[in-house]
Amino acid sequence: MKIRDLPIRKRLLLSNFIMIFIPVMFLLTLSIAIFLSLQFGNINRASIISFIWPESGSTLSIQFELSRLRVRADQYAGSLNRLKQSSNHLEEQGLKVAIYQGDMLLYHTRSSDADAVMERAYQERPSENAAISWSDTGLVFHYLSDKTNVRFAVVGDVPIRHSDEFFNLESKDVLKIAFYAVFLIALLLTVFIGLYLSRWLAIQIIRPLENLRNIADDISQGNLDHPVVAGNYDEIGDTCRAFEKMRLQLKAAEETRNKYDHNRKELIAGISHDLSTPLTKIEGYTCGLIDGIANTPEKRKHYLQMILDTSKNMGRLVQTLFLFSKLDLGQIPFHWETVDICTYLDDYISEQDEHFRGCGMILSFQRDTSRAMVSIDRTQFQRVVENIIANSIKYKKEVYGHLQIHVQRVEDKRIRLIFMDDGPGVRTEELSQIFESFYRTDKARTDVAKGSGLGLAVVNQIVREMKGRIWAERTIPHGLTICIDLPEVKGAQHEKSVDY
Structure with a gap:
């Protein structure tokens, strides 16, 4: 672990410790160096004493060495090194x-x-x-050890102290x-x-x-494009990562x-446009009736029928818009059931085949698995299937269009439903937009009766509520393919219906 990744409390303790530890060390x-040099080095301790207390002259240092020479004479065991060391120190004093x-x-x-010295x-x-x-004339000293039979003599013209001696304190100043x-x-x-x-x-x-404060100021002013970089793994780094998560x-x-x-805004614009066109038609036909343009029973009946059809289209538009709004707000209750989607689609197509043939659409069904269990709301899933089929009917090229429904099991425990028609299809750049509200490939939006542009948007909302995914692809050589992935329910036979 790097030092910068340590908690701030530990780093503060470490810095305070270092601040005290290094000078003390x-x-x-x-x-220790001075002590060892004095203890083990061949140093004249008398000179050191004279250096420390120069006002005592050489008296104290000579007394120190005489005393040490006596001790070493009592401890003599055949080695002259220690005796010579003390003798050398005394000789340095002129003895x-x-x-x-x-x-x-x-x-x-x-x-x-x-012999002369001893005498x-x-x-x-x-x-x-x-x-x-x-005395003031010199020093005479002799000693005989009872332990080792070592005797020595020290003589010299070293006075104990001169009465007019001026003591030099330079050594002490040094x-x-x-x-x-130090x-x-x-x-x-x-x-x-x-x-x-x-x-x-x-x-x-x-x-x-400081960087965190500046970023907080940017965020408070609405600038969310400045990333928060967290280089450490301490409390500040954790705070920076939390800020970055908040920013994202x-x-x-x-x-x-x-x-x-x-x-x-697009929804309001789409509603305004899709309601203004039929309202204009109703107004026109109504004025035709009032102004007497429909002057025959056949024309009046035709005008009234057009007003009725346009009103019904407006009613369906309002109902679809209401459904889409409730789905978007999460106000539609879902009653979940675990069903075999293969059996469900097989039964549905068998029941509705004649109806869709009458609308000009021939349905076919294929499956790669005998059983595929998914959790759906039957009513809402039926709306998904009907909206996809209705979209294919609206844009078919021939008198009869063909829609192939295919069920297969894919990886990640998912069931894929494929709706593939042979209509004109859409351009590649429009594939991701057809599930948006009020989107139609007809940019002019002149034929409102052909659809409001909300059908596939409703399908997208319902599939998302079912924890699924929906997307569109181009059919080769022409047409539109809509794919839906739903999570597979493993080992379930039937689940009690519950409100979502």
Whole structure:
């Protein structure tokens, strides 16, 4: 998981931890390095003491090394390294050292006589195992270890302190400056890390929030074309994805609303046009009767018959429009039944064959499966079949048209119904439009009696309520094919009718 995908709470805790951890580790590492160098390095601790407390002169450092030399003499086990180390530190202060074990010389300062050093050390209080004389003229010290039989002497013209000595505090100032420098480096490191983490958090948190605020302003002003990019998988990323989902839903709702507004305007225009034409006819025939143009009984009967036929067409148009509106609003109750669509269509065609032959349409039925169970409303599905057949009758080319109905089982557990006629068909670019309300291939819409343009729109609404899908294709060599896919009901014999 990337750091930017961590929850914001964890990232804030991590940044605060880093801001404290790195300076602390810097100081801890520096302290450990100094400690290890003092512990394991061959460093003159007396020089360090003199460096830290220069006002004490060399007194404190010499006392420190004399004490350490005594301890190492008591711990002597055959190795001279530690004794030589302390001796070297004393020699750096101007002293001379001689070390014996019994009568065997172990170490002495170069350019000095070991016996002379021992003799000078034992001139005062020779009977004592440890004695020191340190005055303004010099230092004399000797020691005999009861544990290891190691004896050593330290002499030198090193005064304990000069009364007129001026103490140089430069070394202590250097130490203070070094301490201030380390403190300043740690402070600058903390500030730098804090600024870097603040900038990093600004990039990771503040900038996405600013972008989200700008997008929210765009959405509030109706601009839904700006996508919300979510690069992280933290709380802000989840919020951005939620905003993007909201934006897409609002955009889809806006497109649907615009489509509904467009359909409503087309519906009003279609109703106005399709009602104005028959009304004009009725008005014309009525004026002909009033003005005496129909001056014979035959003409008057013809005029009255035309008024009656036109009124009936208007009534059918209003009923179809009312049905379409109720379907669009979901106010038509559906009574669902699980039926065998093959048996249903076979019985329907057998019963209505003579009627449709009288209308000039010859029906035929084929099926690729013996049984196909679907859930339909019998009344509404009959309206689907009748509207499709009526559409083929209206646009047939010959005295008798042919409509072939085919049932087949397709993949995804669906049953496909195919209605294929041999009429003139429609152009390819119009195939997706014939299911729209008031759409007719007759752009002039002069013959209202041939249809309102709502028949296939009603079919589309009913099929959608049945959880199906409908589309149109061209029949080869000519004609129109309407395909309907309905979900197949597996293992059901009969279901109780319920209201949708």
